[in-house]
Structure formats: structure tokens, C-alpha cells
Amino acid sequence: MSDTFIPYGRQIIDEDDIAAVTAVLRSDWLTTGPAVGQFEQAVCGYTGATHAIAVSNGTAALHISMLALGIGPGDEVIVPPMTFAATANCVLYCGGKPVFADVLAESLLIDPAAVEAAITPRTKGIIAVDYAGQPCNWDALHTIAKKHGLFLVADACHALGAEYHGRKVGTLADITVFSFHPVKHITTGEGGMCVTNSPELAQKLRMLRSHGITTDARQRETTGAWFYEMTELGYNYRITDIQCALGLSQLTKLPQWIQKRNELAQAYDASFLHSAVRPLQTAPNCLNAYHLYVVRAKERDTLFAKLRAANIGANVHYVPVHLHPYYKNNLGTHPGMCPVAEQAYEEIITLPLWPGMDSSSVQRIVTACQNAADEPNR
Numbered sequence: 128m129s130d131t132f133i134p135y136g137r138q139i140i141d142e143d144d145i146a147a148v149t150a151v152l153r154s155d156w157l158t159t160g161p162a163v164g165q166f167e168q169a170v171c172g173y174t175g176a177t178h179a180i181a182v183s184n185g186t187a188a189l190h191i192s193m194l195a196l197g198i199g200p201g202d203e204v205i206v207p208p209m210t211f212a213a214t215a216n217c218v219l220y221c222g223g224k225p226v227f228a229d230v231l232a233e234s235l236l237i238d239p240a241a242v243e244a245a246i247t248p249r250t251k252g253i254i255a256v257d258y259a260g261q262p263c264n265w266d267a268l269h270t271i272a273k274k275h276g277l278f279l280v281a282d283a284c285h286a287l288g289a290e291y292h293g294r295k296v297g298t299l300a301d302i303t304v305f306s307f308h309p310v311k312h313i314t315t316g317e318g319g320m321c322v323t324n325s326p327e328l329a330q331k332l333r334m335l336r337s338h339g340i341t342t343d344a345r346q347r348e349t350t351g352a353w354f355y356e357m358t359e360l361g362y363n364y365r366i367t368d369i370q371c372a373l374g375l376s377q378l379t380k381l382p383q384w385i386q387k388r389n390e391l392a393q394a395y396d397a398s399f400l401h402s403a404v405r406p407l408q409t410a411p412n413c414l415n416a417y418h419l420y421v422v423r424a425k426e427r428d429t430l431f432a433k434l435r436a437a438n439i440g441a442n443v444h445y446v447p448v449h450l451h452p453y454y455k456n457n458l459g460t461h462p463g464m465c466p467v468a469e470q471a472y473e474e475i476i477t478l479p480l481w482p483g484m485d486s487s488s489v490q491r492i493v494t495a496c497q498n499a500a501d502e503p504n505r
């Protein structure tokens with residue numbers, strides 16, 4: 128097989144990105160400097176949120192979100208099973224209990240009816256995941272949250288640039304979390320961010336990012352003061368200026384990358400019409416940011432093996448979180464708790480999709496899928 132390997136996702140780094148990073152390396156501030164605030168402001172401008180707190184990775188952003196919202200022992204937070212483990216782990220970090228609410232079969236987004244059924248007197252909030260890049264049913268989630276006095280966090284690590292009723296993801300929940308890992312829409316190497324419209328939450332998040340201390344080193348230097356106080360148990364979840372300069376440069380390319388992801392997804396969708404390979408559905412009021420292109424196939428394991436044999440980097444997102452051994456052993460979760468996610472897990476496969484890919488790669492992947500379906504299984 129001489130065809131080159133197509134990964135399921137990868138970053139694009141150009142000379143502008145390299146120049147931006149190099150400029151920071153020649154400057155005075157490698158961390159907690161001006162590039163951090165500039166990147167935060169740029170993401171605010173892009174999403175429409177009023178406050179942004181950049182941190183070392185998306186998992187750290189989820190962790191400080193739970194802390195800022197006051198999660199502790201005895202508290203329950205409702206999460207979907209069809210996500211990366213970090214969505215639920217952040218609740219455990221704080222001593223709380225993640226409670227799994229099943230997803231909808233056609234989109235794999237959290238099912239509002241399942242959320243409502245999972246509410247107990249200990250429920251404090253909901254973390255909803257904009258799975259694959261499609262915003263959840265935020266209207267329904269808001270209604271539930273309001274009725275029961277719950278917070279809403281958007282794990283939008285898949286959905287930077289997505290839109291819901293014409294509104295960018297970033298202002299649909301109390302706190303929205305992004306990741307800048309290289310497979311995500313834009314990268315800082317490792318990196319993450321919380322955005323919020325609440326000044327109180329923003330201040331808490333900022334403190335928790337840096338040891339729970341009231342000022343940072345640059346503020347102390349500019350005011351000439353040595354005094355600071357630690358008022359909360361915070362962490363060192365800071366991100367460097369080197370990373371933020373890369374993020375700023377990457378962000379300028381995001382709109383064209385979202386468009387390219389949508390074009391590639393539409394090419395896939397059109398090719399899979401009337402096929403045994405069934406794409407997930409996007410609601411008409413949503414712009415999908417297509418972090419992942421996920422399809423369902425009955426003979427998933429065969430398809431996966433044949434795609435890998437054809438040098439195509441198919442993947443599976445995700446093993447439902449409640450089926451991981453850690454969760455089974457420590458929280459008593461088990462198969463049967465989330466039947467829709469469990470059934471989907473048997474059938475889903477992520478096909479390559481990233482903005483550097485061309486339409487001939489889509490054709491090669493579609494043909495490989497069709498060949499896999501046509502060949503008799505041995």
C-alpha cells in the first residue's frame with residue numbers, strides 16, 4: 128500500500144505562527160506577560176464572551192471551573208458518557224460525583240430528558256459536551272438548569288467556532304471550556320481556556336489558575352509592591368506567552384478552517400447518502416465546528432481494520448466514560464446505565480477530518496469505506 132497515511136486530525140503550523148513564537152522568545156516575558164491577555168481578549172472578541180482565562184490545558188480549565196462553581200464532597204454533577212474522560216474526572220478532582228445522563232442516538236449529544244431524570248437533591252450542575260463540534264440543545268438545558276437551580280458548563284473542547292441559533296459557542300453556559308491540544312481547532316501545543324460572562328466567576332478562575340494568590344508577578348512588578356495574599360487553594364495552571372503567541376496567530380486562521388471543515392464534512396455526507404455508513408446528524412439551527420467527523424457502521428470493527436490497512440487513520444471517540452475500569456471499580460458504574468451511548472460505541476468510527484486535507488483524500492476514504500462494505504467478510 129503506497130498511499131500516504133492520513134491521520135484523523137492534525138495541526139497546521141505556518142511561518143506566521145513560527146514568527147509569532149520567535150518574537151516572544153526575544154521579548155522580556157515568557158510567561159504571565161502581555162501575550163496571555165492578548166490571546167484572552169482575542170478569544171473574547173471571537174466568541175462574544177466578556178472574560179477569558181487561559182490555562183495550561185483543557186483539563187485544567189475544567190478543574191478550575193468545578194472549583195469556581197463550588198463543587199466539593201457530596202455534590203453531584205451530571206455529565207454525558209460519550210466524551211473524553213476529563214469531562215467527568217474534573218468532578219472527581221473536587222471530591223464530587225459525576226452522574227451519567229445518556230445521549231441522543233442521532234447526534235450523541237446529551238439528552239435533556241435523561242438529564243432531568245438524573246437530578247437528585249445533591250445535583251449542583253451539568254457539564255454538557257458539544258460532541259464532535261455540534262452545540263447541544265442549550266435551550267432545553269437552560270430550562271432544566273433554571274427550574275432546578277443548577278449551573279451549566281459547556282465542555283466545548285470540540286466546538287470552538289460552532290454556532291447555536293446564530294450565536295457563537297462561548298456564551299451559552301455559565302462557563303465554557305476550550306482545549307488547544309494539537310488535534311483541536313487551533314493549537315498552543317498544550318493549552319486551554321475558560322470563558323464566562325460573569326465577573327465573579329472570572330475573578331475566581333483567575334485566582335485558581337495561579338495558586339489562589341491575589342496578584343501576579345507582573346502586577347507586582349508594575350506596581351512596585353511585594354505584598355500578596357493567598358486566599359484560596361489554587362494551582363499553577365498558567366500558560367506561557369510562547370503558547371499564547373501561537374494561539375493568537377492560529378486564531379486568525381480559524382474562520383477559514385471552520386469553513387474548510389464544513390466543506391469536507393459536506394463532501395463526506397453527500398458520498399454517504401443511501402450508504403451503510405451513516406453520518407451523525409446536525410440540527411438545522413446549528414453550525415457544526417466538526418472537530419470530528421463521526422459515522423455509524425454496523426460492521427465497525429471490520430471497517431476500522433480495513434481503513435487502517437489502507438493507511439487511513441480512523442479512530443473511535445469514545446469508550447463511554449462509565450465503562451472505564453476506574454469508574455466501574457470506584458463509582459460502581461456498569462454496562463446498561465447508558466444504553467444509547469453503549470450501542471453507539473459498538474458502531475461509531477471517526478474518519479479523518481482536518482483543514483489541511485483535500486477533497487481527493489475524502490474520495491480515497493469514501494472509496495475505502497465502500498470497498499470494505501462490498502468485500503465479503505472472512
Ligand SMILES: *Cc1c(COP(=O)(O)O)cnc(C)c1O
Binds near residue numbers: 184186187211282285
Ligand atoms: C480534548 C478534550 C478535553 C481535554 O483537553 P486537554 O487540553 O487535552 O486537557 C476535555 N474534554 C473534551 C471533550 C476534549 O475533547
